[in-house]
Amino acid sequence: MSDRDLAPPGAIAMRSELSRGRVHPEPRHPLRSEFQRDRDRIIYCTAFRRLMHKTQVMTAQGSDHHRTRMTHTLEVTEIARTIARCLGLNEDLTEAIALSHDLGHPPFGHAGEGALDECLAGVGGFEHNEHALRLVDFLEHPYPDFHGLNLTWEVREAMAWHSSRDKSPTIQELRSAGYPLLEARVADAADSLAYVCHDLDDAVEAKLIQLDDVAGLSLVRRASSLLPPGRVLSEDDRRSLLVRTLVDMLVRDLVDHTRRQLDAEGIHDLASVRSHPGPLVEQGHGMREEKRELAEFLRRHVYYHRRVLEMSERGAALVRSLMQAFLKEPQALPPRYRSRLGVDPAARIVGDYVAGMTDRFAEEEHDRLGLKTP
Numbered sequence: 001m002s003d004r005d006l007a008p009p010g011a012i013a014m015r016s017e018l019s020r021g022r023v024h025p026e027p028r029h030p031l032r033s034e035f036q037r038d039r040d041r042i043i044y045c046t047a048f049r050r051l052m053h054k055t056q057v058m059t060a061q062g063s064d065h066h067r068t069r070m071t072h073t074l075e076v077t078e079i080a081r082t083i084a085r086c087l088g089l090n091e092d093l094t095e096a097i098a099l100s101h102d103l104g105h106p107p108f109g110h111a112g113e114g115a116l117d118e119c120l121a122g123v124g125g126f127e128h129n130e131h132a133l134r135l136v137d138f139l140e141h142p143y144p145d146f147h148g149l150n151l152t153w154e155v156r157e158a159m160a161w162h163s164s165r166d167k168s169p170t171i172q173e174l175r176s177a178g179y180p181l182l183e184a185r186v187a188d189a190a191d192s193l194a195y196v197c198h199d200l201d202d203a204v205e206a207k208l209i210q211l212d213d214v215a216g217l218s219l220v221r222r223a224s225s226l227l228p229p230g231r232v233l234s235e236d237d238r239r240s241l242l243v244r245t246l247v248d249m250l251v252r253d254l255v256d257h258t259r260r261q262l263d264a265e266g267i268h269d270l271a272s273v274r275s276h277p278g279p280l281v282e283q284g285h286g287m288r289e290e291k292r293e294l295a296e297f298l299r300r301h302v303y304y305h306r307r308v309l310e311m312s313e314r315g316a317a318l319v320r321s322l323m324q325a326f327l328k329e330p331q332a333l334p335p336r337y338r339s340r341l342g343v344d345p346a347a348r349i350v351g352d353y354v355a356g357m358t359d360r361f362a363e364e365e366h367d368r369l370g371l372k373t374p
């Protein structure tokens, strides 16, 4: 791809001067756009730093090489920026949305999320996107005058579109501007593309599966046909070359197909983006099916692998016992959480505290409190 293929931000890009702004108005910054400021606020927040010790698929046992939520987030962000640049979208906004896309994940991935949702059933449950909004709107506290990071509407809107809690008044309000901006749709597509490729990479590295197990899948066959023929490579080299090729192939297909879709659907300005309910940013039909086949393989052979299930069950049990322990003794919470007792339901306060923990801190707290979990 040459420089000529990289479109400058065009009429379909969101522009920061068109932003619906922040809940607490702030003067403009002389050097950075509103979305650049959002990006920086996200990178400097505590929840972002904690992604370093949160599970993506596998917990830190056994290997230091696999991805964490932090490295996954950075990979998604760079893929999303590449796509945004090719499509002439707002890179700063895309970056801010991608950096924030997993902020609300509790310890131990989806297992931790499921356990928290059960424990918080009486106060409306737990869902990581809704929690990400609570984090950026309320729980983070870098400013003395208000709660939260005071992000722009557009970054918060992207979180709301991701959430399954469509009855929540906050989420409904944030969805009222029309269908999602292309920058949000790009971050979403980059996430999905990144995790199928990288979960495959990590699963082979962790020996949950072997490279040969996926050799028959159409997407892998297609990527393998692009590798240098006749070259003898070590298993590790073959894996990383294959994964790189997969990512590259999917990104090119996504950009090509999306360009065609935007043309075919007559999407030439922001108003037409806002009124278009279809996905717009997606793989072409062929690769969409092939990617689905790989995702299904991963579901059956990686996410439901005995070792992954054991880690998940242990993580969920740990979250449940931490919830119980702090509910029994809420005075043991740190002062910032304790000060909300009597104002918010105790379950929500404890849930906010436990959801913020990293895998590592949850393990340490569990040991410190002498809790018994299988």
Ligand code: MG
Pocket: 072, 076, 101, 102, 191, 195
């Ligand atoms: Mg993600």
